Amino acid sequence: MSDINPFQGGGPFEDIMRNLARMFTTQGPVNWELATQFAVWAATGGTTEPNVDPVSRVRLEELLRVAEIHVADATGLLTSGELLQVRAVTPSEWARLALEAWRPLLERLARAMAETLPTGADEPPAADESNPMAQLFGQLPQMLGPVLFGMQAGSMVGQLGRRALGTYDLPMPWPASDRLVFVPPNIERFAADWSLDPDDVRLWVCVREVAYHAVLGRPHVRARLDELIGAYVDAFQPDGRAIEDRLSGVDPSDMGAMQSLFSDPSALLGEMQSDAQRRLKVPLRALLAVVAGYVDYVMDTVGRRLIAGYNPLTEALRRRRLEDSSGAKALGQLLGVELDGADYERGLAFVHGVLERAGSEGLDRLWRSAKELPTPPEVDAPGLWLARIDLDVDES
Numbered sequence: 001m002s003d004i005n006p007f008q009g010g011g012p013f014e015d016i017m018r019n020l021a022r023m024f025t026t027q028g029p030v031n032w033e034l035a036t037q038f039a040v041w042a043a044t045g046g047t048t049e050p051n052v053d054p055v056s057r058v059r060l061e062e063l064l065r066v067a068e069i070h071v072a073d074a075t076g077l078l079t080s081g082e083l084l085q086v087r088a089v090t091p092s093e094w095a096r097l098a099l100e101a102w103r104p105l106l107e108r109l110a111r112a113m114a115e116t117l118p119t120g121a122d123e124p125p126a127a128d129e130s131n132p133m134a135q136l137f138g139q140l141p142q143m144l145g146p147v148l149f150g151m152q153a154g155s156m157v158g159q160l161g162r163r164a165l166g167t168y169d170l171p172m173p174w175p176a177s178d179r180l181v182f183v184p185p186n187i188e189r190f191a192a193d194w195s196l197d198p199d200d201v202r203l204w205v206c207v208r209e210v211a212y213h214a215v216l217g218r219p220h221v222r223a224r225l226d227e228l229i230g231a232y233v234d235a236f237q238p239d240g241r242a243i244e245d246r247l248s249g250v251d252p253s254d255m256g257a258m259q260s261l262f263s264d265p266s267a268l269l270g271e272m273q274s275d276a277q278r279r280l281k282v283p284l285r286a287l288l289a290v291v292a293g294y295v296d297y298v299m300d301t302v303g304r305r306l307i308a309g310y311n312p313l314t315e316a317l318r319r320r321r322l323e324d325s326s327g328a329k330a331l332g333q334l335l336g337v338e339l340d341g342a343d344y345e346r347g348l349a350f351v352h353g354v355l356e357r358a359g360s361e362g363l364d365r366l367w368r369s370a371k372e373l374p375t376p377p378e379v380d381a382p383g384l385w386l387a388r389i390d391l392d393v394d395e396s
Contacts, residue, residue: 029110032099034150035157039095042158049090049185056184057088060202064180067206070302076364077214084210085179094183095161099154101174102335105233109334110149112236156331163328165190165205168212169321170328171292172229172337173222180209194316200307204299204317207306211298215291220370228284232336235276277336284336285343286376292339293347294366318344346379353382362386 068084071077089097099106160169167174167181174181187205191198216222303310322341332338354363365372371389378385 029107029114029146029149030103030153031146031150032103034147035099035106035154036096038151038154039099039158039161040092042155043091043095043161045162049092052088052090052184056188056202057086059199060086060088060182060184060206063199063203063206064210066306067203067210067302070306071207071210071214071298074298074301075211075214077218077367082178084213087179087181088184089181091161091164091183091186092158094164094181095154095158097181098157098161098164102157105229105335106149106153108230109233109236110146110153112234113149153331156328156334160328160331162186166209168209168216170332170335170337171212171288171295171339172335173216173225176217176222180213182206182209190317190320196313196316197309200309200313201317203307204303204310204313207299207302208295211295211302212291215294215367218367221291221367221373224370224373225284225287228280228287229336232277232280232284233334235274235280236334237274237277281336282376285339286379287373288337288339289343289347290350290366290374290379291347292344293349293351294363296344296348297351350374350379350382350385354386357383358386365389 064084064086161183163169163186164183165187166183182205187201188198190196191201216225299314303314307313329338351363354366366374374385378388
């Protein structure tokens with residue numbers, strides 16, 4: 001599926017350009033009105049969405065019960081204090097929910113970005129008083145942050161919503177809840193595109209969602225990931241001078257030039273990854289790889305028992321996750337949570353390495369407490385992890 005670009009003709013960009021003065025007076029690091037508008041438009045392509053079919057929601061609820069029982073049996077992890085519930089939504093509703101779920105992180109990212117923008121300490125050249133647009137854009141570096149971030153963050157989240165099947169299309173925690181978010185229109189479209197049984201796809205997604213929820217719902221796992229992702233976001237340091245240079249060459253009265261500037265989700269936000277981020281990404285990516293590898297192992301264990309066409313379905317869906325839209329990739333990069341094929345293989349190799357050395361009893365210790373979370377070197381050497389946690393037990 002090609003990306004929907006809200007910056008091209010027919011999108012919200014033209015309407016926003018007609019109301020620039022109001023857009024630039026927002027309070028806070030992110031213009032959430034803009035973020036929501038761009039997210040909805042990117043998720044829908046500007047078309048009207050039909051409501052979710054109640055039959056699809058009921059079927060997901062039935063299959064979720066099946067997935068919950070089997071995942072609990074395979075992992076020994078309680079997924080929730082209560083039965084999990086289905087929240088069936090449209091792509092634009094998913095995008096709205098994701099913006100709200102990730103709002104604290106996105107605001108931290110916006111603040112980090114704002115610190116790198118020019119402060120306006122140098123006296124700007126006199127604006128052409130006969131051109132109000134030129135006057136307005138004369139102060140663009142100081143006013144840019146909330147507007148730019150609202151546009152691009154919304155666009156990226158909306159593009160992800162256009163493809164998302166459930167809560168965990170990005171492998172990162174959402175606010176604690178007993179309700180899992182599913183996107184039936186996307187699930188059914190994927191099944192139709194690949195000539196797959198819709199119930200097989202629904203059950204696959206249910207197993208994936210429950211497995212991620214079981215792991216990311218562990219308080220110490222959530223806390224560690226929140227810590228690592230937050231630190232990564234806080235260390236974001238785009239090249240402020242490069243941003244200023246790019247802006248200075250744009251004629252604000254040229255709609256085509258403005259659309260070109262903002263059309264790439266990572267054009268301005270992703271100018272530079274700092275040295276601190278490169279260091280922080282090592283433990284973050286290692287832990288995410290183990291989470292993803294463990295979920296893949298659980299899905300293989302459960303899915304092969306429940307889904308007749310599991311192998312071709314899984315191959316199609318795993319190929320799909322490695323072919324994300326540009327917006328989804330850019331968002332994953334900005335938050336430090338993007339994984340490639342090597343990461344998934346790395347995590348699954350760790351899980352199989354533990355199983356070969358210590359069996360399922362050894363793997364059951366993986367999510368027991370914060371002490372059992374593997375370090376980056378241990379992810380590549382499961383024997384080291386087992387030796388350390390055994391030593392910790394002996395010393396205690």
